[in-house]
Amino acid sequence: MSEQQSDLRASVESAGKKRRNIVIGAAGVAVVALVAGGAVIAANLGGGGDAGASAAEERLSLRLAVGEDNAYTDAVVASAADLGLDLEYVNVADWVLPNTEVASGEFDGNAFQHITYLSTFNAENGKDLTPQFSTIIVQWGVFSSTLESLDDLGRGARIALPDDPSNLGRALLILESAGVIEVDDAAGIKPTVDDVTDNPLGVEFVQIAALTIPQQFDDPSLDAVVVGTSYFDPKQGVTADDALFIDDALAETSLPYVNVVASRADNADDPAWAVLEEAYRDERVRDAIEEEFFGTTIPVDVPVDTLRERLAELEASASA
Structure with a gap:
């Protein structure tokens, strides 16, 4: 089996294991929450208001362009909010603007394209948009x-x-x-x-x-x-x-069609991206994808280095 094929199929298998672990771990979390609850209440009574205000000030934010509305993004927004990230999706008119608007700085990033499409845009426009993480692949x-x-x-x-x-x-x-x-x-x-x-x-x-x-x-x-x-x-x-x-969709040849969240290279190190990736991996998001797309759209978690290496290969091919 090739490395590319393993990335796709293994990502789906890994997601299933994570879902099972979440269920198994939920009971333990509940017990810890009951024990910790008294300590939290005591801390609040002891002047935890300043800490709460500080947490509010530390919230992150991202504004992403998308090419069409997807109901499952509501689940991403909710999950991100729980993690301290204020996320805004903006639906733009076509499949060109989500990239040009990110390149110009109008948006922090976008979530609508696979890496093949991204490679074509970068090569034709001399841009350096880069994947932050994988999201889905569509059959x-x-x-x-x-x-x-x-x-x-x-x-x-x-x-x-x-x-x-x-x-x-x-x-x-x-x-x-x-x-x-x-x-x-x-x-x-x-x-x-x-x-x-x-x-x-x-x-x-x-x-x-x-x-x-x-x-x-x-x-x-x-x-x-x-x-x-x-x-x-x-x-x-x-x-x-x-x-x-x-x-x-999970064949070796399908890796170039993995959808990604992409950003400019100059804001690729924003800590908000790691929080957003965690939001996308939320079980609520996976359930929403299944409900909306009836199993025809598959959540995938491909290593970002693999995505960027494949993008570079595709860009070189497009330029040649």
């Missing part, structure tokens, strides 16, 4: 409102793909894994339609903004779409079980 797949199987794809079928380079590449590689096309290996993880070396059905690739693809799911002019499972509105009732083909 992607091929979906259709009319076909029961990829075997039903006809000659000249029209398939919608994301129009941004990093997600276009991911979609093309998914179609290759599904046996629909073949892609030139030399293109790496960011192939374009020009890198398709075999297209036996003469599939037509319709490139549109990734966030709008679910809205085109029922378009009669499209035979299928390739997109993240979590992008669908829950009201659409489309889940991973409806996919004609689904990727392995």
Whole structure:
């Protein structure tokens, strides 16, 4: 097993162990709380007001840009508040502004992208945004409102793909894994339609903004779409079980698609990031992710050094 594969699968296994340990440890914490309660009350009666004011003054804060609203972020905000961090998420209009606004200093960081997308931004704009920690990875797949199987794809079928380079590449590689096309290996993880070396059905690739693809799911002019499972509105009732083909989100090749919280290099040492990471690992956040995304979005905890090393490799490749 490769190091990259271990990072992803081990992070999920580790999360499960941590959840079990939390349950086991809760009883012990409760006992300690009962014993300590009297001491806390005594301290407060003895003039603990100044200490409380000092704690309030020491609260940290972060303002993060996101590309879309996610209900589970409410759980992150609540967890962060409990840890002494005042967290504000600001939803901006598209997938460009969350990075440009962080680079300009308008925001402390952002939480919306995988490291492949981040590498493209840094390479194209000469910026140095860097991952602080990993958050989730989203399963992607091929979906259709009319076909029961990829075997039903006809000659000249029209398939919608994301129009941004990093997600276009991911979609093309998914179609290759599904046996629909073949892609030139030399293109790496960011192939374009020009890198398709075999297209036996003469599939037509319709490139549109990734966030709008679910809205085109029922378009009669499209035979299928390739997109993240979590992008669908829950009201659409489309889940991973409806996919004609689904990727392995924890495979070795999926590391570049791990989502991260990113910041500028010049504020990477802010102690608030460690508190925010702890908030993201909260069991309440994991439960909220499961409830909102029905198991199609997986919390992952990849070492930050691994994320930054992979980012540097992707940036070098993009620059070349």
